[in-house]
Amino acid sequence: MIVVDNVLISDEIAEAQFVCDLNKCKGGCCEEGDAGAPLEDAELDLMVDLYEKIKPYLTPASVAEIERKGKYVYHKEFGWVTPTLGGDNEICVYGTRDEKGIIKCAFEQAYNDGVIGWKKPISCHFFPIIQKTGRKGDYDRMNYEPRPTLCSPACSLGKKLKVPVYKFLKEPITRKYGEDFYNALDKAATEYYTAKKK
Structure with missing residues (x-):
């Protein structure tokens, strides 16, 4: 789990790779x-x-x-x-x-x-990240939830291009939480990925 400000971010958002392939999905x-x-x-x-x-x-x-x-x-x-x-x-x-x-x-x-x-509802812009606010409204949670069959081409293209989920979704993440948040997430994700490779 990666934590930035009051947002809990699943490790998969840093680790998994994803790029929408509209011609296929x-x-x-x-x-x-x-x-x-x-x-x-x-x-x-x-x-x-x-x-x-x-x-x-x-x-x-x-x-x-x-x-x-x-x-x-x-x-x-x-x-x-x-x-x-x-x-x-x-x-x-x-x-x-x-x-x-x-x-x-x-x-x-x-x-x-x-x-x-x-542009469009933020939930659409975020997909395949599902973002929800906690019951008391004091934190948000971000999970990576691609559709198994529908998103298979996007997962394959992401791996081919080596684009992590959070980088593919830089625009909506920045739109929702701001540039400083995204930069902090980028740093935390890089540190997480580097540590995991050791």
């Missing part, structure tokens, strides 16, 4: 799962405020489902999540497939086009 993490993407409380208003701006990126089916269910829904196990088209293991309503069959996030597409300034 097709963005399946936006579809495969027990519910939609978990949302932080601070993100709920964003989902509402940005909806009209990202609406042009959505399919008619997604628009109909959002206007029927709402911009987010409550799940008894995961709390507030994005709606899905249908039930579990269905595509997130904010996802669309491109001509190659790769699922693209409407928020991220709008962000890349300069339409909005928010």
